[in-house]
Amino acid sequence: MSFDLQLTNRRALVTGGTKGVGAAVVEVLRDAGAKVITTARSVPVQPAEGVRYVAVKCARWWICSAR
Numbered sequence: 001m002s003f004d005l006q007l008t009n010r011r012a013l014v015t016g017g018t019k020g021v022g023a024a025v026v027e028v029l030r031d032a033g034a035k036v037i038t039t040a041r042s043v044p045v046q047p048a049e050g051v052r053y054v055a056v057k058c059a060r061w062w063i064c065s066a067r
Contacts, residue, residue, distance in 0.1 A: 008033035
């Protein structure tokens, strides 16, 4: 099944986008034309092309900083 999400040149933010469901969401959004930025504890060894990654360190949910 093919469908157009009409996301070309839209921005998408995905938290936890390096593994599992988050990584799948990043892939679908990127393939639909969105400009994707994702956060995770670390940048993957082989980052997906066209995706911007931000490594975030969170000691507690209210104390986070980008690396």
